[in-house]
Amino acid sequence: MASSVLEDVKEEVTCPICLELMTEPVSTDCGHTFCKLCITSSYVLTEHEQGVKKCPVCRDTYQFENLRPSRHVANIVERLRDMTLTHKADQCDLHGEKLLLFCMTDEKFICWLCEHSQQHRGHYTLLMQEAAQVYWTRLQEVLQKLLKDEKEFEKWNAHIDEERTSWKAGGHTSSGC
Structure with missing residues (x-):
């Protein structure tokens, strides 16, 4: 049971772009969270008008300048990385x-x-x-x-x-x- 919950938490803090545990997580205006490098790369690689971009998950628009660090997600990721899971x-x-x-x-x-x-x-x-x-x-x-x-x-x-x-x-x- 505990490992199932842990897997669910791990899934929540996995970047939807690179499919790894997030590194320097940042959140968009729509509330989705990504690795800072992943969302920046996505932003740069696709066309955008005046800083407006579409979220890779829900396709809502967000302002790149409004990306905010997600400290709670970063803390969860850090604790998951520190844990030695038996596998x-x-x-x-x-x-x-x-x-x-x-x-x-x-x-x-x-x-x-x-x-x-x-x-x-x-x-x-x-x-x-x-x-x-x-x-x-x-x-x-x-x-x-x-x-x-x-x-x-x-x-x-x-x-x-x-x-x-x-x-x-x-x-x-x-x-x-």
Whole structure:
């Protein structure tokens, strides 16, 4: 129950433009709140007449000069960022959503909100199962190549042994990966 309420609060302080927790939240005349940088970028990128602009959420007009810092939202965001939420391994650290996608560009698991965020916009993403198939195919191709060239196989095998020895000597464990 508490985590559901926390998720609702988190959703309320998520910028509707960048889909991240707000940074320097500011409110428009219509009462919607955005990251200062996001609403400024939106304002600059779209045509406007004499400082009048339409809210990206409700399309009501607002005066850019009337943007006001939202201290209450900033305080909530700060407290949310400070909290260490317990989350499952299959949940996004940023959004708490289930990790269902794989960003091939950054080679990392992401949630659907990450896919639409600035950080991953325009990146090549796949469902996890599809990405696993792509990597499995690549692995099989590499293994086939290694098996064809015995010297190359022995070189890679020696390299792997060296890495394993180095890893163990450094006190690292495979569970930390």
